Amino acid sequence: MKDVKITPLRNGTVIDHIKPGMALKILPLLNIDQDYSTGLSIAMYVQSKKHQLKDIVKIEDKELHHKEMNRLAVITPNATISIIRDFKVVKKFKVKLPKVIEGIVRCENINCITNGKEPVVSKLVRAQEDPVKFKCYYCGRIQNMLEKRII
Amino acid sequence: MSLKGRDIVAITDLDMDEIETILNEAQKMVPAARGEVKNDSLSGMILAALFFEASTRTRLSFETAMHRLGGDVITIAGQEGSSLIKGETLADTIRMAEGYSDIIAIRHPKEGAARLSATFSKIPVINGGDGAGQHPTQTLLDLFTIKQNLGDISKLHVTIGGDLKYGRTTHSLSLALGRMGARMTFVAPKRIQMVDHILDDLNRMDASFDVVYDIKETIPDTDVLYMTRIQKERFPDEEEYMKVAGAFRITAEMLEPAKKKMIVMHPLPRIDEIHHSVDATPHARYFQQAFNGVPVRMALLHLLLED
Ligand SMILES: [Zn+2]
Numbered sequence: 361m362k363d364v365k366i367t368p369l370r371n372g373t374v375i376d377h378i379k380p381g382m383a384l385k386i387l388p389l390l391n392i393d394q395d396y397s398t399g400l401s402i403a404m405y406v407q408s409k410k411h412q413l414k415d416i417v418k419i420e421d422k423e424l425h426h427k428e429m430n431r432l433a434v435i436t437p438n439a440t441i442s443i444i445r446d447f448k449v450v451k452k453f454k455v456k457l458p459k460v461i462e463g464i465v466r467c468e469n470i471n472c473i474t475n476g477k478e479p480v481v482s483k484l485v486r487a488q489e490d491p492v493k494f495k496c497y498y499c500g501r502i503q504n505m506l507e508k509r510i511i
Numbered sequence: 512m513s514l515k516g517r518d519i520v521a522i523t524d525l526d527m528d529e530i531e532t533i534l535n536e537a538q539k540m541v542p543a544a545r546g547e548v549k550n551d552s553l554s555g556m557i558l559a560a561l562f563f564e565a566s567t568r569t570r571l572s573f574e575t576a577m578h579r580l581g582g583d584v585i586t587i588a589g590q591e592g593s594s595l596i597k598g599e600t601l602a603d604t605i606r607m608a609e610g611y612s613d614i615i616a617i618r619h620p621k622e623g624a625a626r627l628s629a630t631f632s633k634i635p636v637i638n639g640g641d642g643a644g645q646h647p648t649q650t651l652l653d654l655f656t657i658k659q660n661l662g663d664i665s666k667l668h669v670t671i672g673g674d675l676k677y678g679r680t681t682h683s684l685s686l687a688l689g690r691m692g693a694r695m696t697f698v699a700p701k702r703i704q705m706v707d708h709i710l711d712d713l714n715r716m717d718a719s720f721d722v723v724y725d726i727k728e729t730i731p732d733t734d735v736l737y738m739t740r741i742q743k744e745r746f747p748d749e750e751e752y753m754k755v756a757g758a759f760r761i762t763a764e765m766l767e768p769a770k771k772k773m774i775v776m777h778p779l780p781r782i783d784e785i786h787h788s789v790d791a792t793p794h795a796r797y798f799q800q801a802f803n804g805v806p807v808r809m810a811l812l813h814l815l816l817e818d
Binding site for chain 1 (some may be wrong): 521600601602619620621622623624626627630641642643644645708
């Protein structure tokens with residue numbers, strides 16, 4: 361049962377070490393549109409080598425950009441991204457929280473103008489390192505638990 | 512350095528030199544603010560005062576400031592403001608107002624409204640208060656009043672009392688004073704003491720401050736006593752409110768041990784925090800402070816519209 365039957369990827373992107381149960385949440389952030397038809401496999405709640413649960417997403421024939429992948433860190437900060445060409449890992453990196461998060465997370469301030477009907481997407485900017493904290497560009501509120509307010 | 516075309520949304524948008532420039536310009540504006548000399552430097556210009564929330568003092572001082580510089584004012588206030596909020600997005604109202612004016616002053620019940628307006632507007636936006644958020648012109652006029660009376664702010668001890676939890680005025684004032692190197696004492700009942708995120712910010716900038724609970728003991732050693740309104744709604748019952756309101760009421764008698772040059776400030780309107788007996792003492796500065804809203808806003812209008 362421990363072995364996951366996902367065919368090895370010839371070309372594409374593997375997102376590994378996704379927080380268990382979050383695989384479906386990250387799909388909307390990958391910019392994979394409806395026309396994408398090559399192949400996408402998702403494994404959820406599989407055991408890692410260190411016997412911890414994780415999700416994995418494999419995307420065939422599509423190399424995802426470094427920058428757009430960093431948005432994933434909001435949902436799953438420990439995810440790793442591997443770019444595969446001809447069955448070989450040609451590039452591997454860990455996601456890193458970006459300086460600005462736009463349109464992914466709602467501002468936690470219920471009285472913030474961005475939580476109403478205005479034609480803007482939410483915009484959170486990095487306000488502090490270690491621990492990393494973001495604040496709303498509009499109302500200035502420091503944000504806690506970003507993953508709870510994914511749009 | 513030029514501030515022309517800039518937005519003033521939060522006091523933190525301004526660096527120390529820019530604050531200094533604004534305070535110096537405000538000092539020059541005092542005679543014209545009093546109507547003693549004529550200043551027509553903004554003749555032909557129009558201020559749109561968009562007050563989606565009532566604030567008579569702030570609105571009138573913006574309007575007076577513009578008139579004192581020879582400019583004109585168009586205003587949204589009262590019921591009109593609240594029906595506009597229901598009717599269309601702020602983004603749309605701003606782009607309409609921008610077509611009718613040269614500069615916008617906005618007050619709005621939602622936090623972030625001024626930043627949003629600045630994002631959509633091609634003309635300068637001044638924040639006249641957005642919800643529990645920012646109110647930079649209040650902070651500027653507070654700093655101006657302190658400097659005008661006592662000079663170098665970095666050498667002063669400022670005691671800030673009253674509602675420090677919900678009072679946004681005290682938040683941005685203390686951050687500004689911290690940046691300027693003033694020593695601060697926060698005095699309030701536990702329930703409404705200064706919030707942690709402001710104390711964290713002050714620690715990060717190495718500001719020097721104390722948190723205390725008894726207002727009487729702070730009086731002899733302070734240069735400025737800045738009181739704010741204590742609202743009944745913040746307390747679970749009438750009894751507890753009365754207890755706090757009683758302990759935090761400044762009277763002329765309480766000020767006897769104060770330094771001779773100590774000044775008492777309050778953003779007004781006051782409830783019971785400052786007894787009328789204080790008005791006649793040489794310490795009272797809250798009416799001067801209210802007047803200072805005019806020269807400070809004149810300075811801003813002038814600097815944002817002219818070089
Ligand atoms: Zn916000």
